[in-house]
Amino acid sequence: MNFSEDCYRFMYAALQEAEKAFEEKEVPVGAVVVHQNKIIGRGYNQVERLNDATAHAEMIALTAASNNLNNWRLNECDIYVTLEPCVMCTGALLASRINNLYFASFDPKFGACGSLYNLASEGKYNHTIKIYSGILSSESEQILKNFFEVKRGK
DSSP states (O other): OOOOHHHHHHHHHHHHHHHHHHHTTSOOOEEEEEETTEEEEEEEOOHHHHTOTTOOHHHHHHHHHHHHHTOSOOTTEEEEEEEOOOHHHHHHHHHTTOSEEEEEEOOTTTOTBTTSOBTTTSSOSSOOOEEEEOTTHHHHHHHHHHHHHHHTTO
16 A cells, blocks of 8 residues: 555654654654644653553553643544554544554554454444554564564573
């Protein structure tokens, strides 16, 4: 699938967030929320830093976007994430009414948007999210691979 130049630009911004996580020895996942072609929320994994299992990139980006718009409903927003969201994050995306989800790499161990489950678009909730995958996937996979090689001492 071909994506617009803007899609690549926003996913690159999410990758920059993932690099921040990498530098802080967090699993390198980044996310940005976009409204009217402008980034209004950014996040990267901060689970270790905050000692909070819910401090995933998506959760932090959603909170920043909601604060920016002063509204929990983000139905006119899209999110770009470097790794397929987990069950918790997918639930938050559904609850916040995100319009489109773009993610780089599939997560075969925790993914809830196509790998293990497809919660975002299965039609069982009062909201569905359009899902697009594969944007800058090799870059996302490489930073994850580098992180786990360092972590495992290889």
